[in-house]
Amino acid sequence: MDLHIDGVTLVYPDGEQTLTAVDDVTLHVPSGETTALLGPSGSGKSSLLAVAGGLTRPTSGTVTFGDGEPVFTPTTPPDDATRVRLTRIGFVFQQPQLVPSLTALEQLELLSHLRGRKPAERRARALELLDAVGLAPWAHKRPGTLSGGQRQRVAIARALVGEPDVLLVDEPTSALDHERGTEIIELVTSLAREQDAAMLLVTHDESTLGSVHRLVHLRDGRLV
Numbered sequence: 001m002d003l004h005i006d007g008v009t010l011v012y013p014d015g016e017q018t019l020t021a022v023d024d025v026t027l028h029v030p031s032g033e034t035t036a037l038l039g040p041s042g043s044g045k046s047s048l049l050a051v052a053g054g055l056t057r058p059t060s061g062t063v064t065f066g067d068g069e070p071v072f073t074p075t076t077p078p079d080d081a082t083r084v085r086l087t088r089i090g091f092v093f094q095q096p097q098l099v100p101s102l103t104a105l106e107q108l109e110l111l112s113h114l115r116g117r118k119p120a121e122r123r124a125r126a127l128e129l130l131d132a133v134g135l136a137p138w139a140h141k142r143p144g145t146l147s148g149g150q151r152q153r154v155a156i157a158r159a160l161v162g163e164p165d166v167l168l169v170d171e172p173t174s175a176l177d178h179e180r181g182t183e184i185i186e187l188v189t190s191l192a193r194e195q196d197a198a199m200l201l202v203t204h205d206e207s208t209l210g211s212v213h214r215l216v217h218l219r220d221g222r223l224v
């Protein structure tokens with residue numbers, strides 16, 4: 001489903017003053033495509049992703065999926081935002097943020113459970129995705145015995161397990177070497193395309209971006 005960010009501004013309180021982290025950004029990511037968001041440190045990339053994912057309410061502007069009503073606005077109640085996050089958005093963060101005591105398979109099954117899937121469906125879907133990210137042989141391993149790249153693959157599979165409309169990915173390769181980083185970006189872009197999810201990817205590293213559809217640059221909170 002398409003992701004529409006329309007006229008989004010995010011202002012943080014900053015002592016006596018305010019700081020405009022995102023300044024009137026309008027961005028459209030078509031279903032099945034990946035847009036990479038580049039820009040120097042502090043330019044507002046993570047802030048824009050937080051608004052797109054309903055983690056932070058915009059000060060003004062809206063976020064809409066497909067041609068429905070806006071899902072995130074300055075007045076969206078927190079419970080509504082939580083429900084949209086759980087059912088329609090997949091997140092991949094810089095650190096995989098896996099549960100240490102759960103196996104790769106269980107990490108995915110837990111999320112499916114939270115999304116209300118039936119047990120038999122959960123297992124089949126989790127195994128299918130672990131296979132898609134090349135981790136079928138590691139399905140019963142816990143995060144402590146996986147490599148950094150393998151852990152990030154589990155996080156990608158987990159983000160996709162609920163068939164999200166929108167996939168939001170923040171610097172997924174910062175803990176990996178260049179070759180692993182390129183592989184991870186290619187993998188997540190191709191899975192998003194297969195599932196018809198609109199994907200917004202934040203990164204510093206332009207050299208890993210051969211597989212994305214569009215690059216946009218942010219500077220001082222504005223698209224340039």
Ligand SMILES: Nc1ncnc2c1ncn2[C@@H]1O[C@H](COP(=O)(O)OP(=O)(O)OP(=O)(O)O)[C@@H](O)[C@H]1O
Pocket residue numbers: 012013014019020021039040041042043044045046047048
């Ligand atoms: N919770 C917050 N409260 C106040 N100011 C914030 C908050 N989060 C971020 N900022 C400020 O907003 C601006 C944009 O930060 P943001 O983290 O979005 O940038 P970024 O482009 O993602 O940076 P990086 O590449 O270093 O992660 C910065 O000036 C930052 O200091």
